Structures are given as structure tokens and as C-alpha cells.
Amino acid sequence: MHGSPHIVSDVMTRDVATVERRTAFKDVVRLMQDRKVSAVPVVDRGDKVLGIVSEADLLPKEEFRDSDPDRYTQLRRLSDLAKAGSLTAEELMTSPALTARADATLAQAAREMARARVKRLPVVDTDGRLEGIVSRADLLKVFLRDDEDIAEQIRREVVSYLFFPPESSVLVEVRDGVATLAGRVRDTSPVPVAARLVRAVEGVVDVEFALDGPDRSSV
Secondary structure: OOOOEEEHHHHHEOOOOOOOOOOOOHHHHHHHHOOOOOEEEEEEOEEEEEEEEHHHHHHHHHHHHHHOOOHHHHHHHHHHHHHOOOOOOHOEEOOOOOOEEEOOOOHHHHHHHHHHHOOOEEEOOOOOOEEEEEEEEHHHHHHHHHHHHHHHHHHHHHHHHHHHOOOOOEEEEEEEEEEEEEEOOOOOOOHHHHHHHHHOOOOOOOEEEEEEEOOHHOO
């Protein structure tokens, strides 16, 4: 794919393992093992997302299998204890599930995951029907962009707008995601703005500047 994946639909997984409300506990576990996933959306017959079951929802059954929790634990872990007795996906699932739209930016999806402390988001359309799923690992794909691809975007979207030739001459090099802008510029005041814009380019790990102001000796 040429260029940067700007939105969720560029990186999401479209072939999603799902379960229905009445899917049995063991079948949920089996599906997760077979598909090598850590969570599955729960959908109705119209593919609308009702909730999501993760490994964290399954573990209480094992954790409390042979224990008799004291009253303090019962009060503090009420939700987990309920899930320990669950038999179906509907009883296990976290509902409503946090979701993302396919046209959301990767930054928006990342902020939502961080805010809610979740590892993935089902991707739904305007009617709540499942279109895919996006994970933390998917969002990190932007850092696999080719260095020269990143450099070309910086030249096109940052340098050409802030540092105009012939008064300014800026070279852009990107190595392992670290962008370096070097050369001579007519005015150094746009540098802080350039730094923010370069860091906003997907795939950029950091930005460094080696820019000099105008050569006064030639004036």
C-alpha cells in the first residue's frame, strides 16, 4: 500500500471470528484457540455487535473454580464472580462493546483504546453491524512504513508549505522512522510548527532539525 494508512479501515482485520448470544462457554474458548485471538465480538443474526468476550471474561471461571471467596472478595469482585458462573457468551460478554467506525483516524482509535484500557475495538457501520476489528498491533503497522515514503510525505505536506525555495533549501532524510530536516531557511520561526506537523505524519518516530537561518554574510 502506497502512502500512509490514515484510517481504521486501512489496518483493520475484516475476517472476524464471532459468536452468538447462546454460544456455550467451551465453544467460545475453542473458537479463540482455533483462531488464535484473545477476544471475539458477540453478534445477533443481523451481525449487529451486542458485546465482546475477551480472555479476561473467561478467566474468572478458572480463578474461582476451587475457591470459596470471602465476603470482601465477593463484594469487590462481584462482576468476576458472576462471570465465573456464566455458561454462554451473553452472560460472559462486556456490553455494550466499545466500537470504532471504519473512517475513524488511527489516532482516534488509539485514544479510545488508551482511555478505556482495551486491546481491540470492533469496527461497525452506522447501523452497528460488524465490519471488522482493530487491535493495538494493527495501529502499530504505521511504523512499518518505508522511510522514503515518510520522507516524501514530509517534503510534500510540510516542507513545501513552510520553507519556500529559493530563499530556503531543506533536505529531508528519514532513517528508522526518525526524520531529519537539514539546510538553510529564510525564517526559523516556523520550526516549532514544522516539528508538530512532522510528528503527526504516521510512521514518524521522532524529528530532528539541523536548520540554519539566512546567511547574513552574503547580504
